[in-house]
Amino acid sequence: MADHLLLGIDTGGTYTDAVLFSEESGVVAKAKALTTRHDLAVGISGAVEAVLEQAKAQVSAISLVSLSTTLATNALVEGQGGRAGLVMIGFGPEDLKRDGLAEALGNDPVLFLPGGHNVHGNEHPLDMTALEAALPELAQSVSSFAVAGYFAVRNPAHEQRVRDRIREISHLPVTCSHELSSKLGGPRRALTTLLNARLVSMIDRLIGACEGYLQQRGIHVPMMVVRGDGALISAAEARLRPIETILSGPAASLVGARHLTGLDDAVVSDIGGTTTDVAVLDQGRPRLDAEGAVVGGYRTMVEAVAMRTYGLGGDSEIRINDRGLAARLDLGPRRFLPLSLAAELHGDVIHAVLERQLRAQHGGRHDGRFAVRTGVPEYLASGLQPQEAALYERIGDVPVALDQLLASTLQKATLDRLVGRGLVHISAITPSDAMHVLGRQGQWDREAARLGLALAARARDGAGRPIADSAESLARLIVDRLTRQSCDVIMAACLTEDGAGVIDPAESLPVDRALRRTGGIVQFRISLDRPLVGLGASAPVYYPAIAEMLDTQSAIPADADVANAVGAVVGQVRASVTVFVTVPEEGVFIVSGAGESVRLIDEEAAFSLARERAIAAALHAAHLSGADEPAVTVSEIVDAPEIEGSRKLVEGRFTATASGRPRIANDQ
Known part of the structure; x- marks a missing residue:
């Protein structure tokens, strides 16, 4: 084949997508496989092998591989990542109070060293005594280090000396703040560096898995990774600066949306398993966020598309508030493993527990919930407290019911910490399960979804009534809630673009009346001034209703399910x-x-x-x-x-x- 084939791969929280793309013919073939957290190469190879088979293409025809991912974004949204040690040079403890640094640091260790520079690059003497004393013990309890020096963007010498010493003693990855940004603002640069350090092992595993598979298949071509601003960088550079891949998937989807629809002006909304990402295309270009990308509540110094990321997706946690006279559903921000997917992988275990719980006279607080290891390498479990290690030991690769795992409220908090470290998944009902019950999705185990929703429907509201009379009616309530919450986040993103971000669509009575088409002497109406481009594997089942509620046209391209992978290969x-x-x-x-x-x-x-x-x-x-x-x-x-x-x-x-x-x- 004379035409070069470009291979685009997108590794999301639930699916890994692959496309073969030709600059002359467009999308030649596309395929999906489940993202396999325990070994990312399995999902990558599954998707790529399927796309090669579909196109009947030889690997020799591939001349470029480009990768986008939402793994870094999802990790920050869900508060996950490795344990990092932060070294601050020339800063004091009071600087942790700025830019959310203390909150982001959490229980991770921090060291303060005298040193740093002034605005013109002149140094204050560096003293590494505290570092020398702490390093032997620190090296055993963290998976990476972040180093931030005062005015390091004007003179990085102290950061470099500290980095070299840490590497010499610990042999762990070290990120320096001057490598990530040339902007002033030490605490925010330190925050960005800390987040980068936490992501190093995750992105390193992803790129390593992809490179390992490509080598094994004889695909010896350049490999690129999509940055948060939609541009491409080499895999080697992405390994050093994984923070630049936050919003990689969303940025790729925006580039892909423009390419697939040809629309210059649109609102682009991409729903995945974990997040919904919203951005505005204006005159064919996405606007960059000059202040730095906001992900998981933290404003970083990473230049990225002005994309708003919300913890709302097909695999979102369904929270049932049954204290009021009428029960209320809320979705997200945590991602759960859908029961239908868990049963697809471990059928008998899931079915047996759900059927046992349904036979019980009274519902339990942990009904329909399971814990299972995510399958990440053992070294990422370093630094666990004794009670965390003990509970982690009892959770294996096969889901275990929470009503059999947890004996106290304290253990529930311990489990939440394991989930926060990215070591354990919770499996429970999600919007994806609701769609299976309604017959609008069918890729996984529908019966497990039905059993899970039947269990949840038994919960009683403040008036003592079941919150739904059947699994099907609860499924409709969940899908309606997803539609409304999607409208709220799309409206919030657009109002912020318009400079009216003080209006919160989720709390505004006029917005609520407009979206629900409530009658009255005063009529409220809301609409978008441009089409809504819906992206993601489940876009066709969700976005027509969302666009209708927002009184605009929906544009769902034929390859909406692999827009990220397309965007990965058409970028610059x-x-x-x-x-x-x-x-x-x-x-x-x-x-x-x-x-x-x-x-x-x-x-x-x-x-x-x-x-x-x-x-x-x-x-x-x-x-x-x-x-x-x-x-x-x-x-x-x-x-x-x-x-x-x-x-x-x-x-x-x-x-x-x-x-x-x-x-x-x-x-x-």
């Missing part, structure tokens, strides 16, 4: 580097960024050096990221106000951006 490589010129004293110009700080006495020479450095560094980064013949653009911001009649330079910022299509195998 892009790298940006900023170099600064500052003035510590009259007539002295410091050029910092993309190398050692340089002191000059001529402003134009400083500006010229800054431009050259930025261009060279951007081109180098683009080549490292796999770009083929990248083109460069430069933007300059010079802050030089007039003070008492004379110009006073405060700062010059020179940003070079290099972009181009990725190299393919035949070009090498």
Whole structure:
């Protein structure tokens, strides 16, 4: 085949998708396989083998592999990730109170070292005594380290010295803050670095699994990963900076949506198992969030599409509030393993427990719920407390019913911590189960879904009535709730884009009346000014009703189920580097960024050096990221106000951006 085939892979929380794509013909073949947490290569190989078989294609026809994933996004939304040690250089404990850093840190260890630099890159002496004392013990209780130095973006020397010493003693992955962002704002940069460190092992496992499978199949071609802004980077770079892959899946879906629909203006909503991601396409381009991506409640310094991610999906937890006169359902933010999927994998175990619980005279608080290990490698369970380790030991690879596992409320809290570490899944009813009961989905075990919903329907509201009279009626309530919550999150994202983010659609009475078409002397109406593009495997069953409630057209492309994988192969490589010129004293110009700080006495020479450095560094980064013949653009911001009649330079910022299509195998 003369035409190059590009292989796009998207690893989501539930499914791994694969597409074979031709730049001449578009999508040649597509396939799905379940994401296998215990060994990601199994799901990847399942999807890729299916797509190769469908296309009757030889592996020799593949010239590029590109990967997108929601694993990093899901981990942050669900509060998961490895245990990381944070080393702060030149900061104090009071800095943890800024930008949500203390909350993000949780119970992970933090060390404060004297040192750091000032705004011009001049150092305060570094003292590593505390690090030397703590390292031997720390290295046994964390899976990675994050290092953040005061003004490290102006001079990274102290971060580099601390990084080298940690690697020498612990042999664990270390992330430095200057490697992730050139922006000022130490605590937020430290937060971003901490989150990056937690994600290292997860993304490393994903890329390693993909590379291992490709090697074994004889597919020796460049491999790319989608960044959160939709651009592509090489797999090697993604391993070093996994935080840049947060919103990778959503960004890929946006690129894919534009390619598949041809729409320049649209609201794009992508529903997966764990999250719903919403963004706006304007004149064919997604807007980047200049402040940094917000995921799981944390604002990072990662440049990404202005995508809002909500903990709402087909596998969301269904929370039944039965204290009021009428029961209320709420979905998310945690992802559960659907009962229908658990039974597909472990049928007899699930059926036997559900049938036993249904035969009981009275319902139990843990009815219809199971725990099962996620299957991650054992080393990721390091640092468990004794009670956590004991409970983890009792949970295996086959689901165990919670009514047999938990003997106290304290044990429930312990289980929640194991779930938070990404070590254990809870299996229970989800919207996917409701869709199975209603016959709108059918890929897994429908009977297990029916039994689970029949159990849940027995719960009684404050008036003593069952919350639903059958599994089918509860399924309809769940799907109606998903439709409404989806409308709420889409509206919230769009109102924020419009600058009206103070309106909360979930709490607003006028919005509620408009969406429910409630009559009255005053009529409220709501509609979107552009089509709603629905993406995701379940888009055709969910989005027509959502678009109808929002009074707009729905656009669900034929390949909506693999839009992320399409977006992964049609994107471009892009790298940006900023170099600064500052003035510590009259007539002295410091050029910092993309190398050692340089002191000059001529402003134009400083500006010229800054431009050259930025261009060279951007081109180098683009080549490292796999770009083929990248083109460069430069933007300059010079802050030089007039003070008492004379110009006073405060700062010059020179940003070079290099972009181009990725190299393919035949070009090498």
